[in-house]
Amino acid sequence: MNKLQKLLDERGILLADGATGTNLIPMGLDSGQAPEAWNFDHIDRIETLHQSFIDAGSDILVTNSFGGTARRLHLHQLDDRVVEVNEAAATIAGNLVAKSGREIVVAGSVGPTGDLLFPLGELTYEGAVEAFIEQMTGLKKGGADVAWIETMSSPEEIDAAIEAANEVGLDYVVTASFDTAGKTMMGLSPADFGDTMSAKDPKPLAFGSNCGVGASDLLVAAIDLVAHSGGVPVVAKANAGIPKIAGDKVVYSGSPELMGDYAKLAMNLGVSIIGGCCGNSPAHVKAMADAVRTHNGGDAPTAEDIIETLGPLVSPKSEKTTDRSSRRRRRS
Template identity: 45%
Template sequence: MDCLRELLSERDVLLVDGAMGTRLFETGLEPGDAPERMNLDAPAAVTDVHRAYVAAGSDIVLTNSFGGTRYRLALHSLDDRVVEINAAAARNARAAADEVDRKVLVAGSVGPTGELLVPMGSLEPDAARAAFADQAKGLAEGGADIIWIETMSSLEEAEAAVEGARSVTSLPIVVTMSFDTAGRTMMGVTGTMAAERFSAMGVTAVGANCGNNLADTEAAVAEIRAAAPDLLVVSKANAGIPQWVGSELHYSGTPDVMAAHAHRVRGLGAEIIGGCCGSAPEHLAHMRKVLDGDIDVPEVEVGVATARAEESGERAARRARRRR
């Protein structure tokens, strides 16, 4: 049994952490700097972010390595330090996870390369697999429990990430994609397409993260759940809708909004729930309390989100029945 299913055998639902970059900006990261550099230059600051999410009740913390492939690190002249940086990212998360007397898993965050694969771009699949393999190698060496491939738009790139990771480690793999209001990723992938492809590849969990709003994530979760009944399903949405306030970007989702959202996606079939951009420890703490039944579900307007999610789930279920 993999570590996610083992932990789920002890707990009804798993809570994943929230935003990393937002918190690092609060500690001194400058716009344009690589957050991944802080794994080496300011490890205590990174571990403090992980520590805050663990204190909020997170069962899983994602490493500070979203842009940890050679292609993203090359923008900061760090592409010769891929394994070193990713191993440090895993160690920083591991330090916070191991401080508490309960099991907290470390998930090695793997984001897109920022390049387009052929024929739309110039990145060859073999080169993509090699880049993801280097990153996964570092994460595994640093003590990650899971390889967590996230915010993907392209099936082909996500596939390359899975294959690259598997070439260097046997850790369980999670894949999440970012869906918009049309129910597709930027590259046209639906929740059903993602669920079917990665179920066939034998990953442990598939889900939705980031996205434009909570409704998009909820609809994608419902569709993925209907299309892949045997997979674990992940929901890791942004904290509402981003809004500019002066020169700063703020998210509309209050802790109450995110807690109600967590309750809804749990009802839609997600077993692993967290936050993405704009989510802070206070959001996660509120989500934990609702998921554990310690407080009542906050009364917030759901309307479109619930309707779209239910409609998406019904459509996916009908397609699944037709395939049988």
């Protein structure tokens, strides 16, 4: 049995980690620099970040390999080292897990290629599958427990990544980013995503949403994700509020306390894997860990409950984008 499935069966709720990129920037990552290069150049800093999330209570570590396909690494002259880059990312996380004395999942981060698939762009479906296979080969070689396919918006690219995971022999998780009026940039709705993922064979170990435009928006999307999950565990990995410019820095509006409230609402919705994306520091993850550990449960929140607690939607959904069963739940 996959370690992620085993821990879900044992614990019911798992805590993922926080952000990678927004936490590496204060550690010296320059604009335009590939975070994946630090798997060679600054291993100690990647270890420090992973260890901070272990100390905060994370059950899942997402590797530093989000841009790890050749399609993205060629921008940094690393496209001839794809397998090596991803193997290093998984190895760094895995070594820390081995020393932790705890069962922690190493989730091999697989982000979008950054290219549009044909006919909108030049990348073919077969080319996308090939790129993801190369990346996942490295992640598997480094000991990743699962392919963590994240921040996706295109159904075709999602399918290509899933096909690659099946080809390489990695169980997989998929998260999409619902950041355009309650849908992904390519028009995929949470309800349609849930229906599609729950019908896959083999099914994902979990699916859900990450990133996007704020914690409120993500949890409103999660209402439909849970309703259309078909019993597959749902992931919520929200940004820590909204980014704002403060001098020469980008700061996020969501406090650790707000993300603790977000974790409680996610649990009440029926979300099984809770974590943070952009802007979530180890302090935010620690607040979520405390919430998960101490929360006594409650009724599933409506969209209005979520907005009242976490703040207004940044990308409001029109009524017609919300699935009918969700509207019935909000009225009840």
